[in-house]
Amino acid sequence: MKSVERHVSDLLELVSVPEATELDLLRAHGTVLAEPVVSTVSLPGFDNSSMDGYAVHSADLDAATPTSPVRLPVVADIPAGDPSPGAIRSGLCARIMTGAPMPEGADAVVPVEWTDGGAVEVLIERPTEPGAFVRRRGEDVEEGATVLSEGALVGAGEMGVLAAVGRRTVPVRPRPRVVVLSTGEELVEPGHPLGPGQIYESNSYMIAAAAKEAGCEVYRHGFVGDDPESVRDTLEGLLVRADLVVTTGGVSMGAYDVVKEVLSRQGTVEFTSVAVQPGKPQGFGVIGPDRTPIITLPGNPVSAFVSFHLFVRPVIQRLRGLTPEPLPSVSARLTTDVTSPKGRRSHLRAVLGPEGEGGHTVSPAVRQGSHQLSALADADGLLVVPEETTELAAGELVEVLLLPGR
Ligand SMILES: Nc1nc2c(c(=O)[nH]1)N[C@H]1C(S)=C(S)[C@@H](COP(=O)(O)OP(=O)(O)OC[C@H]3O[C@@H](n4cnc5c(N)ncnc54)[C@H](O)[C@@H]3O)O[C@H]1N2
Numbered sequence: 001m002k003s004v005e006r007h008v009s010d011l012l013e014l015v016s017v018p019e020a021t022e023l024d025l026l027r028a029h030g031t032v033l034a035e036p037v038v039s040t041v042s043l044p045g046f047d048n049s050s051m052d053g054y055a056v057h058s059a060d061l062d063a064a065t066p067t068s069p070v071r072l073p074v075v076a077d078i079p080a081g082d083p084s085p086g087a088i089r090s091g092l093c094a095r096i097m098t099g100a101p102m103p104e105g106a107d108a109v110v111p112v113e114w115t116d117g118g119a120v121e122v123l124i125e126r127p128t129e130p131g132a133f134v135r136r137r138g139e140d141v142e143e144g145a146t147v148l149s150e151g152a153l154v155g156a157g158e159m160g161v162l163a164a165v166g167r168r169t170v171p172v173r174p175r176p177r178v179v180v181l182s183t184g185e186e187l188v189e190p191g192h193p194l195g196p197g198q199i200y201e202s203n204s205y206m207i208a209a210a211a212k213e214a215g216c217e218v219y220r221h222g223f224v225g226d227d228p229e230s231v232r233d234t235l236e237g238l239l240v241r242a243d244l245v246v247t248t249g250g251v252s253m254g255a256y257d258v259v260k261e262v263l264s265r266q267g268t269v270e271f272t273s274v275a276v277q278p279g280k281p282q283g284f285g286v287i288g289p290d291r292t293p294i295i296t297l298p299g300n301p302v303s304a305f306v307s308f309h310l311f312v313r314p315v316i317q318r319l320r321g322l323t324p325e326p327l328p329s330v331s332a333r334l335t336t337d338v339t340s341p342k343g344r345r346s347h348l349r350a351v352l353g354p355e356g357e358g359g360h361t362v363s364p365a366v367r368q369g370s371h372q373l374s375a376l377a378d379a380d381g382l383l384v385v386p387e388e389t390t391e392l393a394a395g396e397l398v399e400v401l402l403l404p405g406r
C-alpha cells in the first residue's frame with residue numbers, strides 16, 4: 001500500500017501556485033499576498049492630538065500648579081478633520097480633539113481632565129513637556145515602508161493595515177474555487193423523508209464546510225446517484241466553476257462504485273490504496289479540457305473527513321499560495337489502551353485533556369467506525385497510531401493532530 005507521505009506528494013504534483021490577481025480590498029480577505037505592500041503614505045499622515053484637550057506651548061505651563069493654575073485664552077477650536085488649524089502663538093491655546101491636526105506653534109496637548117474645561121479661557125493645573133500627547137507624523141509607518149510581506153495571509157489585522165495605508169486593490173492569490181460532489185443512490189437531502197435503505201447525505205455538507213474553513217470559495221453541488229452517465233455529465237458541467245473538484249463515495253471495490261468506474265475510463269485519474277485508517281481507497285488526477293485537478297475521497301463519512309484533512313488540505317494550501325503543511329500536532333499521554341490494524345496509520349478521533357504537569361492527556365472516542373460520525377462533533381484531534389504499531393497502552397505518549405478551529 002502507498003504511504004501517506006507519498007500520496008500527499010503525488011497530490012501536490014496536481015497543482016501549482018496560481019497566478020496573482022488584483023482584487024478589491026473587500027474581496028482580499030482570506031487571500032495570500034502575491035507581492036509586498038509598500039505604503040505610499042505616512043501613518044499618522046500629520047502630527048495630531050492623542051487626547052481631547054488643549055494644544056499649548058508647553059513652556060507656557062512651566063509654573064502651573066493646582067494652587068496656582070495658568071490661565072490661557074482659548075483662541076480656536078480644532079475638531080478632527082480640520083483642514084487648516086492655523087497657528088497658536090505663545091500665551092494662547094486651542095481646544096483640540098483626539099485625531100485633530102496640531103496647530104502650528106503648539107508643541108503639546110493638555111488633556112481636558114487636567115483643566116477646568118473652559119471654552120473661552122482655560123485654567124491648567126500642571127506643567128507638561130514638549131511632545132506630550134502628540135502623535136507624530138510617520139511614527140507608525142514611514143512613507144515608502146513595507147507594511148506587509150509577500151505571502152502574508154490577509155486576516156483582520158492585515159485588512160486594517162491595507163485600508164489604513166489607503167489601498168483599494170491588492171495583488172493576491174485568490175481563494176481557490178472548490179466544487180464538492182457526493183455520489184450514492186441511497187442518499188437523501190436532509191429535511192426530506194427517508195425511504196427504506198436510504199440515508200441522509202452528509203458528506204458534501206461536511207467537506208464543503210471543511211474546504212470553506214480551509215480558505216476556499218466552495219460550490220457544494222450536493223449529490224448524484226450511481227448512474228455513470230449522470231456522474232460524468234454532472235462532473236463535466238461543474239468544471240467551469242472549479243480549480244479543484246472533491247468527490248466522496250464510489251471509489252472502493254463495489255459493483256456500483258461509479259466514480260471509480262467513470263474516471264478510470266478517462267485514463268487521467270488513478271485509484272489507489274493508501275496505508276491509512278480510515279481513508280484507504282483514494283483517487284486523484286485531472287479531468288476535462290483544462291485538466292482540472294480532482295480528488296476522490298471514500299464515501300464513509302469519517303473516512304472522507306480524515307482524508308480531507310490529510311490529503312485535500314495540503315493541496316488547498318498550495319492553491320492558496322501557502323506552504324503545504326500537515327496539521328499541527330502535540331504529543332499527549334493516552335488515557336486508555338488502543339488497538340490498530342497492522343500496516344495502516346490509524347487516525348482515531350480523540351479529545352485532548354487540559355495541559356497538566358505531564359503535558360496533555362488524550363482520550364480516543366469510544367465509537368471509531370468509519371461510518372460512526374457522532375464523535376466528529378466532539379473530537380479536537382486525530383490520535384495517530386503508526387503503521388507498524390498494533391497496540392498502545394494507557395500512559396504511552398502519542399502524536400495528536402490538532403483539528404482546525406478547535
Ligand atoms: N470489498 C471491499 N469493500 C470495501 C473496501 C474494500 O477494500 N473492499 N473498502 C472499504 C473502505 S475502507 C471504505 S472507506 C469504503 C469506501 O467506499 P466508497 O468510497 O465506494 O463509498 P460508498 O460505497 O459510496 O459509501 C460507503 C459508505 O458511506 C456512505 N456514504 C457514502 N456517501 C455518503 C454521503 N454523501 N453522506 C453520507 N454517507 C455516505 C454509504 O452509504 C456507505 O455506507 O468501502 C469499503 N468497502
Ligand code: MOO
Pocket residue numbers: 276277278279280281298300303370
Ligand atoms: O478506509 Mo475505510 O476509509 O476504513 O473506512
